[in-house]
Amino acid sequence: MTSAAIEAVQLIKNYAKVRALDNLNLEVREGECFGLLGPNGAGKTTLVKILVHLIRPTAGTARILGRPAADERIRQHVGYLPEKVKMQPFLTGSEFLDYQGRLYGMDSRQRKTSAAACLKHVGMYDDRDRKIGGYSKGMVQRLGLAQALLNNPRLLLLDEPAAGLDPISNKEMRDMLLQLKNRGVTIFINSHLLSEIEMICDRVAILNRGKLVGSGTKEELTARNTSVELKVEGISDRLLEKIKEVATQVTVDGDTITLSLRGSEPISTLPEIIIKHGAKLLSLTSSAESLEDIFYRLVKETKAHE
């Protein structure tokens, strides 16, 4: 049985007028790559900030690698890349990593070798002696990733890692993360870029307005729902009502009915329902929902319930 790298139990965070996290329960296993999806303001960054103890939760507990998130000793094994990477602009890239290495308690030799390896890893070695103030946004992001990798972390917390990266840098970042994943590093990615998460992560959670609205592997999430498109002649209100009884989301455009089904079993009942109501089924196409569909639907559903 694998232990939990991240454990959030009934986590609540209230700001002045907003509840950013609402009884959040989440577990990330060691060695997996976990993606946290959510629209802006969902509470993703709040969760990560609690995990690195930048803010305190109002209630509930957060644990990292088996210890409370407030225990600074555990951060010896954690790498963190914030959403907005801010560094001292008067330092050079290598000076900054040297400073970060000192904060990890590394000796001079460790700092030198580790900084050089990380700079090479993120493709910043040639720019190591330039001042950070003169770096582009992408370079700052890469240096940010280098500092997160400096201590050879067991857990990597990345808050919007693709922010400010061009498509090439984005792909390089993705490849780097896949390498780390293969080395057994637990990766927690917080993003609103679905494609990123879809390509790298083993498991995904969707957060909306501080609540977890769905979680599981991509296969688990997509298997739960099937997207169906029906072409029907003679659509009536009674037919639509009957379809709504088995489907979660129904939209009609001319003679086309698009709907979502929980699982794939109810598909077989659709032709019967249509014929019973005197309509003619012209075609039926079904497909598993993409992560984007699931994300969109779950977020919409939460809004509708509120």
Place this chain on the structure above:
Amino acid sequence: MSKILAIARITVKAELRNKLIYILLAIALLFLFMARGCAPAKINIEKGFINADQITRAGMLFTFNCILFWGLSLCGLLAMNAIPRELDEETIVLTITKPVKRFWFLAGKFLGIFFIVFINLIALTIGFLLFFYLRSGTADPRIFAVLAAVTPNIILVISLVFLLSLVLPRAISALLTLAIYATSLWLSILFFFEKVRAYWEPSLPTQVLHYLLPQLGGVHLYALSMMSDIFPSSMGMWSLIDITAYLIIIWITMLLVFQRKAL
């Protein structure tokens, strides 16, 4: 300790880029130049009541107080920005998310600021002594003892500005601290000189204020008493105990406020 020193090093590097330090240094050099005017070489003392030695000491004390005033201003200016700037520019995030206690961060910032202020004060004092010696042929090395004795005040000023800058606008935190220093010094002069008390009986609110405020003035006068007999030294120990107690309270409060601060 190495982590505290790493934060102190970065603080020193950041502060040395502050142009304000160099403007203040130019003003301080002006003070140094004033030392020439305070030297007794051209003062005619033959018909006066004081001797050349007393004039030398008075000149030294005056200039040293100017240097100290400059040092305290530097304390306020550097300390008021040290933490708020890290918070505003969010550079604190990549420091505090390392295996670093929040107290270590505060201690590192404090050491950095203290180092700059103290080095500046020592350099200026050496320069001042040199000027004074070249002008008058005499210089009193006890001035370094005065500097050492006044160090608790410098520590308290930096600490108080740190604490206030966590809850108040930064300029107000510095001005308020310097106002507390000036008030304490003024009240101490009134309380410690018997000759003054002969003409002035402090009211109850004045007495309460005197005992409530940190005894910065007491320490200041005690430090000066090491060079001149006119300053009282009797309250030195009490003032030092008072300052130490205030320092403990300030640091505990600062830690409580900073621990709960969302970053």
